Amino acid sequence: MLSKTFDPKTVEPRLYAAWEASGAFAPTKDPAAEPFSIVIPPPNVTGSLHIGHALNNTLQDVLIRFERMRGKAALWLPGTDHAGIATQMVVERQLASEGNISRRDLGREAFVEKVWEWKAKSGGTIVNQLRRLGASCDWSRERFTLDEGLSAAVRKVFVRLYKEKLIYRDKRLVNWDPQFQTAISDLEVEQREVDGHYWRFAYPLEDGSGEIVVATTRPETMLADTAVAVHPTDERYTRLIGRAVRLPIVNRPVPIIADEYPDPEKGSGAVKITPAHDFNDFQVGKRHNLPMINIFDDFARLNDNAPLEYRGLDRFAARRKVVDEFERLGLLRGVEKTRHVVPHGDRSGVVVEPYLTDQWYVNAEILARPAIKAVEDGDTVFVPKAWEKTYFEWMRNIQPWCISRQLWWGHRIPAWYGPDGRVFVEESEAEARRQAQEHYGRPTDLRQDEDVLDTWFSSALWPFSTLGWPEQSADLARFYPTHTLVTGFDIIFFWVARMMMQGLHFMGEVPFKRVFINALVRDAEGKKMSKAKGNVVDPLELVDEYGADALRFTLTAMTSGGRDLNLSRQRIEGYRNFGTKLWNATRFCQMNGCARAEGFDPAKVKAPLNRWIVGETVRTAQAVTLALAECEFDRAAEALYRFIWNRFCDWYVELAKPVLNGAEPEGKAEVQATAAWVLDETLKLLHPVMPFLTEELWGQTAGLGAPRAHRGFLMTAPWPDLPESLVDPAADAEIGLIVEAISEGRSVRQELNVPPSARPPLLVLEATPGQRRILQAAAPLIAQLLRISEVRIGEAAPEGAIPYVVEGATFALPVAEFIDLSAERARLAKEVAGHAGEIDKLARKLANPDFVARAPEEVVEENRERLAEAQAARAKLEAALSRLESVA
Known part of the structure; x- marks a missing residue:
């Protein structure tokens, strides 16, 4: 017998160890x-x-x-x-x-x-x-x-690409991390918004006839300027194109060039060009064949290309010194505070420098x-x-x-240099030495490249x-x-x-x-998780609290078309309760002798209730299979949730209870066998999303399916492949009528605040002969589940009876004696008006192009969801109000 509750903390490690030890994670060896x-x-x-x-x-x-x-x-x-x-x-x-x-x-x-x-x-x-x-x-x-096999693959790829001239060595700008003294990839660069300044510097024209003002957030780089650029259509500077300025401090003439890069509407319209220390300037420098002067060493200290008094200074100390010198020279034209984005190394946290250096490149x-x-x-x-x-x-x-990195941990670049700098690129040092000996005509000492490859x-x-x-x-x-x-x-x-x-x-x-x-997982309010915000969620804490299955179902159910997920503990708790619901339903079936008979064939069940649940199982299997095959994870989870919670646990189990509690052995045996079969198929369908719970139920309920093949794990059981012929439209119509009659009646009671203790009759006002037969046969069950006194067929509705229609049949609940109709009407009208105001406010906000364009995507999406929820709530209240007004 199943225990009363499922305990993930003991079950999960036990099951995982058993799965792994069995070899079930390996692919089948079946060649077909x-x-x-x-x-x-x-x-x-x-x-x-x-x-x-x-x-x-x-x-x-x-x-x-x-x-x-x-x-x-x-x-x-x-x-x-x-x-x-x-x-x-x-x-x-x-x-x-x-x-x-x-x-x-x-x-x-x-x-x-x-x-x-x-x-x-x-x-x-x-x-x-x-x-x-x-x-x-x-x-x-x-x-x-870094396994040897993967390392061999890396060496082979490098060598082949090099010999195909798709890998080469070049001097270009890279993202340079001065703390680790290595180039880093764009992915390892974190763009941070920081407080800074715009300094405006005057560069005197070489002939003394005036000056050009440029602005920069990095004054120290002006020591490496090799041009000033203006837009070719900027009339302010047309006459200056081709002339030169005298670069202050360095006292070097640099040309004024025309290029599309400067924006005439921004600042003075003139831009200092430092090809060795700015990615945009590098491209300008290439277009105009400008010198590229690197003034930093690997630690971002100024090197021998800087004026003598700046050499050895840290870049930020050099910045202060440059600003002071411009002010002393009377060439500082202004300082403005600004917030701007500055690249930082995501590991080191230091400011990354665009740095001109020799590196290995792939012709991507x-x-x-x-x-x-x-x-x-x-x-x-x-x-x-x-x-x-x-x-x-x-x-x-x-x-x-x-692809090169100035690190020690990684794949060493398979390139060796001879004494004259000639490079030999081979998969092994022995082959490189053989090639070197062939080239030089004698054995020669080689030096391997110090760098490693980009991860x-x-x-x-x-x-x-x-x-x-x-x-x-x-x-x-x-x-x-x-x-x-x-x-x-x-x-x-x-x-x-x-x-x-x-x-x-x-x-x-x-x-x-x-x-x-x-997509991205955000917090419950739709905010991006970050340590700084203190809203980072540790998945292992969630697993400890709710179990792995609850977290897995939550993540699966919320994965929809690339939309970001707003993760809340409430959702995870809800899906844990979903697992508990299935556990309890399985336990109920076990306690009531549900066992799959030998040779059970779902196509041969007779009772409409059993034919209905078999058909619902087929539809669910089809929906889940199609959804998972198409990576529509939310649709798969939705189909599973609806079937397990609503169709099986709520309706089938409830509708089957009178049969299981009855004395008619044939009907009882069929329910027991059908329930066991449905549970089998359900566990298979749910297993990919909630593997631990389903595997435990599968292993603990062998008696439900005896003598079925419960040998082995659920994870290796065959996926349900159920024929469409198992769907019975007649059974669907019959059980559907009963279910909807009860469901809609419950909605009426809830909407109108009918007390749970009230027991009005359910009146069937209009129905086909077939529907009447169904409703008469199911009357005791409907009365029990809808909390009514009885079902009356073909009786006229008294004043104050609330009508509703299901499958073309008209029902009525006489509730006037249990509630104040006028007060309920006023309450519903007030709530409808309240939702109308909220809907109007949200609709106007979403109709505003500025809001949609400027607000964060998650905020816009949250407003859309709130609008949809308010519209659905209003529609439900309006339907209830309409019912009340129809009996006025």
Whole structure:
């Protein structure tokens, strides 16, 4: 017998350990099974589970459990990313706290050994947290981006792209983190709004005939200016184009050039151009072949290209000195306070510098072409489709991809330099030495490039490197291309696009057929979660409090067409109650002897109630199957909730109670067998979303289905494939009439505040002969569930009876003696008017283009939802008022 309650804290770890030990997470070895594979977006090895991970991995697990039960060879391949800068930072901080040791004190090899030691001890935190969520990954295939197999793939890709002239070395601007002394990707840059200043500086014309005023938020960079730009149509400066200014402090002439970049409407219309320290200026510098003067070292201190008195100064100290000098020279034309966005390293927290340096680059423009065409042709589809626009916009304007990082933890770049600087790019040092000997005619000492590769370079190979490439493994042949990628919108550029490029280039096929972009999880008020706001939700705390299933169902139910999720504890608690409802219904069936008879055939049940619930089960199976196949997670959850809570637990169980409590053995046996069959199918349908609860019920109710095949886990049971022929329209009409007659009668009672103790009769005013027979037969049950005295067929309605219509039949509830009709009419009219005011206010706000354009998206959406709720509430009250007025 089932216990009274489901205890997630004891059940979840027990079931997960049993699943994993059984090997059930591995794909079936049946060669005839259709492959369905997902590669996990590899979390950082330093990471811990946050609510975004919980959403992303829940949706992946729902899909993989669904397809596994559908008989496919379902592989969910897990792994972690070495996360170069994040992991190096963790270990550096640990060393500093233990003995004030820096990585440079240890040296490269010893430091990397320390990182591997840390990874072995602490690097698996998030993997174990994913287990707590119920993630059914095939952990036997778990990969790490620095595994030897993946490292071999990285080396092969680098070398091949280099020899195809798609990887090259170039001097360009990068995002430079002065604390870590490395280039970082755009994704690792955090744009922060800060207080700052606009300084307006006068640059004297070289011939002494006047000056040009420029404005800047970074005065120190003026030491590296190589031009002043004006718009070619700006009449104020037309006569000055081609002339020069004398750069103060540096005392260097710089030209005045014409370029489309300056905005004549902004500031003075003249812009200082510093190609080595600004991304826009860099492009201007390239167009005009300007010198590019780098005045910073790796620590953002001024180098020997700056005037003598500035050398060695920190950039911010240099800023103060420059401003003071302009003021002393009488060339400071004003200072304004401003709030502006400044890039910071997301790990270090320091201001990032645009920095001119030699780095390795990938010619992304060439690789992007087939990746663009693949999405245009539908070889890979985005869900929601709107994200294709984001993908195309970035891919069609793609820039060279900087892939080198000045770190020690990561894939070392397979490039070796000879004494004259010649580079040898090979997969191994031995091959590089062989090539060098052939070139120089003798054995020659080589120096390997100090840099490592951008983490995104190795993760771009993830869909095929994890399956064994460059070896032509059985897994690669069977599971590539993968089927669905589930990921966040924020890494469409950094990961999805790059996987598309590399997959097509090296495998000749797209890496995945479908990309599902999951939305952002916000707090209950629709605000973005952040530590600063103090509204971050820890998913493991929610699992501790409500169980993994309740959190999983919440996240699934709220995933709708890319819309952000507003997560509240109230919603999670509600879905925990949903699980409790199913548990109690199953326990009720068990206590009432519900057992599936040998040879039970749902097509042969006779009672309309049983034929009805069988048909509802079929419809639900069809709806859930279609929804999950199309990644319409909310629709699947909605269908499950409606069927389990409303159709099965509320109506079928309630309508079946008189039969189960009765003395007629044949009818009772059919209900018992039908209930057991429905529960079987229900547990299968719900399993992908709520795996722990359903698996526990499956294992604890073997008696319900004896002698059915309850051997093995629910997670490997076959998915329901129920024929449409099991739907019986006649049974639907019969049970539907009873259910709607009771439901609508309950609504009348609730709307008009009829006391629960009141027992009016239910009058059937108009009905077909068939409907009358149904209602007469079900009269005792209707009376019990609707809290009425009796059902009277064909009787005229007295004054004060409230009419309602169901399935063409007209009913009436005489309630005048239990309520004050005039008072209820006044109350309803007042409430309708109140909703009308709220609706008018919200409608006017949403009709305002300025509000819709400027308000945060979540605020606009919240107002739309409030409007819809107010309109629905008003409609319900108006219907109740209309009923009252019809009996006036």
